[in-house]
Amino acid sequence: MKKATPKSRSVTVSDVAREAKVSKATAARVLGGYGAVSDKVHADVMAAAKALDYRPNELARSMTTGKSGIIGVVVGDIENPFFSLAVRGISDAARAAGFNVILANSGEQIEVEKAAVRLLIGKRVDGLIVTPAESRDISHLRDIYRSGRPLALLDRALPDLDVDTVTVDDRDVAMRATRILVEAGHREIAYVTAVDADGGRFRDLTQIYTSSVRERIEGFLAVCHDAGIADPKRHVHLGATSPEETCRIATKLLSPSDRPTAILASDSLIGLEIFKVILALGLSVPKDISLITFHDADWTSVTSPPITVVDQPVYSLGKSVAELLIRRLQGDTRPAERLVLPTSIIERGSVGSPPKRSLETAG
Amino acid sequence: MKKATPKSRSVTVSDVAREAKVSKATAARVLGGYGAVSDKVHADVMAAAKALDYRPNELARSMTTGKSGIIGVVVGDIENPFFSLAVRGISDAARAAGFNVILANSGEQIEVEKAAVRLLIGKRVDGLIVTPAESRDISHLRDIYRSGRPLALLDRALPDLDVDTVTVDDRDVAMRATRILVEAGHREIAYVTAVDADGGRFRDLTQIYTSSVRERIEGFLAVCHDAGIADPKRHVHLGATSPEETCRIATKLLSPSDRPTAILASDSLIGLEIFKVILALGLSVPKDISLITFHDADWTSVTSPPITVVDQPVYSLGKSVAELLIRRLQGDTRPAERLVLPTSIIERGSVGSPPKRSLETAG
DNA sequence: ATTATCATTGAGACCGGTCTCAATTAGTGT
DNA sequence: ACACTAATTGAGACCGGTCTCAATGATAAT
Secondary structure: OOOOOOOOOOOOHHHHHHHHOOOHHHHHHHHHOOOOOOHHHHHHHHHHHHHHOOOOOHHHHHHHHOOOOEEEEEEOOOOOHHHHHHHHHHHHHHHHOOOEEEEEEOOOOHHHHHHHHHHHHHOOOOEEEEOOOOOOOOHHHHHHHHOOOOEEEEOOOOOOOOOEEEEEOHHHHHHHHHHHHHHOOOOOEEEEOOOOOHHHOOOOHHHOOOHHHHHHHHHHHHHHHHOOOOOHHHHEEOOOOOHHHHHHHHHHHHOOOOOOOEEEEOOHHHHHHHHHHHHHOOOOOOOOOEEEEEOOOHHHHOOOOOOEEEEOOHHHHHHHHHHHHHHHHOOOOOOOOEEEEOOEEEOOOOOOOOOHHHHHHOO | OOOOOOOOOOOOHHHHHHHHOOOHHHHHHHHHOOOOOOHHHHHHHHHHHHHHOOOOOHHHHHHHHOOOOEEEEEEOOOOOHHHHHHHHHHHHHHHHOOOEEEEEEOOOOHHHHHHHHHHHHHOOOOEEEEOOOOOOOOHHHHHHHHOOOOEEEEOOOOOOOOOEEEEEOHHHHHHHHHHHHHHOOOOOEEEEOOOOOHHHOOOOHHHOOOHHHHHHHHHHHHHHHHOOOOOHHHHEEOOOOOHHHHHHHHHHHHOOOOOOOEEEEOOHHHHHHHHHHHHHOOOOOOOOOEEEEEOOOHHHHOOOOOOEEEEOOHHHHHHHHHHHHHHHHOOOOOOOOEEEEOOEEEOOOOOOOOOHHHHHHOO
16 A cells, blocks of 8 residues: 555566566577577567567666767867867767767866766766867876776867877968968957966967967967067967957957957857957958958858858868777777868958058068 | 786775775765765775775666766757757756756657657656657657656647647747738748758648747748738748758749748748858848848848847757756656747848839738 | 663665576487 | 587676665663
């Protein structure tokens, strides 16, 4: 009487075995699809399973096999189209190989990233794909490695960590983008990026702990330097971590009379926000200011003028890193691979020659 | 000699117990944080755990407790900003309550959706959030319900399924949007949506199995009808399921001389593609054609002119549905709730009066 | 001092699968 | 017909936790 409804206990192999009048081991063999059984028994068990509506408990299965069939992915921000496209690439590749994806986003905060990694390891994911927020503190990533699970890095390399890595040629493409601006005659070029360090004040590259960001700045500075632009560092603006911050930075950047004649935006979210500010201030692209943004986001092709962009193979980035990881999961023991995907620049209409004022500075 | 390296077997409670010289049960109590133990033993076990670098196996934990701490989410397409924003809302709410999210996308295909649901149930997720692709075939959703796991519906209601549901007032907002167009003088208004049925030919509402889509069309037709527009059904275009298809539809729609004077796009991906075609054809918005799109996507505010949009509270949609599900997970037994979130229209510059040609048709 | 009460602890069953190993049955060669 | 190998099947250990229940020791009440 006291015994409440048995909470619909799920059907187990034992239940099926009993129904089919065979041993648990035999039922498990056909249900799990491993051992060999006679045709008759196979049919009996399948019939019993169907009759009872048996559903395997993947949890129990993973516990004994040690494999979960899940790939853990930790990205900076799912909402950023860059990441959502990369994640799409990852999950397509994963599904094609029979794996599932469990997603966590770090918000680019190292502590959140660590917690996410710890949790995913706890859940016994088969492997992890991470876009490390920092290169300083990678103890949690070493832990993954130490736990025997393969790790692959997406978009950001870590020189100290010898694991499969897929990045794009950030440094090179940043140079090409900057060169386009320089060749159009610009001397006052601002670079706006998301990473936050020392309250947005850029001193030197050693304060940037995200490899892709650092490489881009490196490329930018190199070309500026080659072009004889004095102290290009002052044109690097950090801290565009949210639309609000970006708006603040862009407004400050564009208001004074000594504003740059061109801006290079480090991702499409930043580029969009800057473009909005440009619009709001009544400035015209490219007459008053030229603009190039990283990532060929959808909005960049429908503005007037359409925006010149750095087109990274984002989907491939995700697909490739997943494929690399899966290969490892399947027993590949080749040394770690570092794939660098080529990037192109799509020249549209947002780059022009600087307004005359800038000629005074020309060397 | 033959015995290979023990593949770094992970540290278990038993190992910690041995190290701390207590029983497995006692070690488990402090490690699992449940029973009561003396301070000394607690300290000993913690020390041993730290020394051995113990990491709990969540899999084993979930298997005994029956709870995995995971919410399964099945959406139509992660890449669609609508869904990625909703997922962001879900995962924020989930994390706040200590849950994790495992994501699967169905590509709006019912079979893929079924497989995803089956898999997630197999993984013993605590609850599921689904955007059902079809209202016809919901056997798999009933299964969830039957398995004792709570289910919550996102963006699309299912009249036959009495579960927590969060939607927006699609019908009403579609009416408001259509009315804006009608009041601007339009009589030839096209409605373009993604759902695919009968090769894109729209006959009547019974062929639409996605509630949100149906409701929007319903609202659209109702207002057209009230305005005395003859046979508005011919203006409903289905099948805009990919950028390519949308482009095809839009090109066909916009080329002939009897093209509509206004278009209502059912999501931002469709709106974007249509806008691109408009641009490519050299037409001008809103002089030649007026455009309203669902979803306040980022690109809609930076075009010239900026686009009038239906602004759905997408983030809240995700957040609310997750909160509802979590409440249920925590033992709430109230009857299923059907939340309908209010939607607004942001009027920007893409609606104008129709070009003169349309006056001939005016009633 | 003696017994009842309570806090700690240990032993071992259990979750639902996989998998090893031995036992049983069937098939083969001579 | 008889020994021998191959194919099936069953019993039970195991994965790494949780959790029940009984045993132990200590403290409190009589």
